[in-house]
Amino acid sequence: MSRNPQEQLVHFLKDMYSVEQQALVQMKSAPDLAGDAGFADDFRKHQTETEQQADLLLKRLEAHGESPSTLQGLIMKLGGKGFLLFAAAMPETPGRLAAHAYSYEAMEWAGYEMLARFAEAAGDTPTVVAARANQAQERTMMERLERHFDNAEQASHRDVATDKMSADLAKHLNEAHALESQAIKLLEKGKDIAGDPPLSGACQQNLADAHEHARLLEQRLKTLGTDTSSLKDTAMGLNGLQWGFFFQSQTDTPAKLAAFAYAFEHLKIAGYELLKRSAQRGGDAETQTLCETLLTGEHAMTERLKGTFDSAAAATLAVVQGE
Ligand SMILES: [Fe+2]
Ligand SMILES: [Fe+2]
Numbered sequence: 001m002s003r004n005p006q007e008q009l010v011h012f013l014k015d016m017y018s019v020e021q022q023a024l025v026q027m028k029s030a031p032d033l034a035g036d037a038g039f040a041d042d043f044r045k046h047q048t049e050t051e052q053q054a055d056l057l058l059k060r061l062e063a064h065g066e067s068p069s070t071l072q073g074l075i076m077k078l079g080g081k082g083f084l085l086f087a088a089a090m091p092e093t094p095g096r097l098a099a100h101a102y103s104y105e106a107m108e109w110a111g112y113e114m115l116a117r118f119a120e121a122a123g124d125t126p127t128v129v130a131a132r133a134n135q136a137q138e139r140t141m142m143e144r145l146e147r148h149f150d151n152a153e154q155a156s157h158r159d160v161a162t163d164k165m166s167a168d169l170a171k172h173l174n175e176a177h178a179l180e181s182q183a184i185k186l187l188e189k190g191k192d193i194a195g196d197p198p199l200s201g202a203c204q205q206n207l208a209d210a211h212e213h214a215r216l217l218e219q220r221l222k223t224l225g226t227d228t229s230s231l232k233d234t235a236m237g238l239n240g241l242q243w244g245f246f247f248q249s250q251t252d253t254p255a256k257l258a259a260f261a262y263a264f265e266h267l268k269i270a271g272y273e274l275l276k277r278s279a280q281r282g283g284d285a286e287t288q289t290l291c292e293t294l295l296t297g298e299h300a301m302t303e304r305l306k307g308t309f310d311s312a313a314a315a316t317l318a319v320v321q322g323e
Helices: 005-033 037-063 068-088 094-121 125-147 149-157 162-194 197-223 243-250 254-281 285-306 309-322
Strands: none
Touching: 005 037, 005 094, 005 309, 037 068, 037 094, 037 125, 037 149, 094 125, 094 149, 094 254, 094 309, 125 149, 125 254, 149 254, 162 197, 162 254, 162 285, 197 254, 197 285, 197 309, 254 285, 254 309
């Protein structure tokens, strides 16, 4: 079924509405897992913001003739699955919660970048304004989460004696390796969706980076005397998070792929920020330096991905019109 810019806008508005409904469930559960009063409070603040965001989207959908009853059906259909998946995937520690939440906010932020572009293409200024307002709140929440990386890492490891940190560090290096391996798998799939030269170029570079990062992590694990023959693909709750499901449902177009890749970069950024702090706690300067190197690469990639958003949105409009 082909979609004109107006139809694509409504379609994407519904997707973002569903993203906000899933966010609401997460915001309600997160304070209990935060392990720190300030951290928990920021989730409560963002719950209120998320309610407002969903309201704004609902108003824009109604302006396009969508009735609340249709949207109710949409939540059941699209959101229902996500709710269950998230419930099954509750992060185990404050560190994991921080990383997952950071990545989710990044996905929302990038989603609003795309929504604003689709609204512009459809000549719908009020939706552009709504998208930018919601997007600003997602960025604010990302900044709040960044300020909690210290607390989250402490809450996750405060009961671990310093001389016992090496086992934890090996575990987290292993998880980071699994995350890079997962990135490799997803980016290999993503190459086929990219359909837009700047985005496919960024995906190729991202893939090469992920291979290099995985190699560096493996090297570090070997130096620490870890047996790397059976590196497990059990990254920070990755299986529980169902990135595969997320990938299918969120990246069927170049715009969603770009937003997804942006979110995945932020999952890795949060992971390395936490690992860097754990390495410092455990007195492992080399792992700390490795994290700095990997972070530089991830940040460069997020900037490159941002540079693809215009052409990814345009490519999406071309793809959906031709369907
Ligand atoms: Fe949101
Ligand atoms: Fe959010």
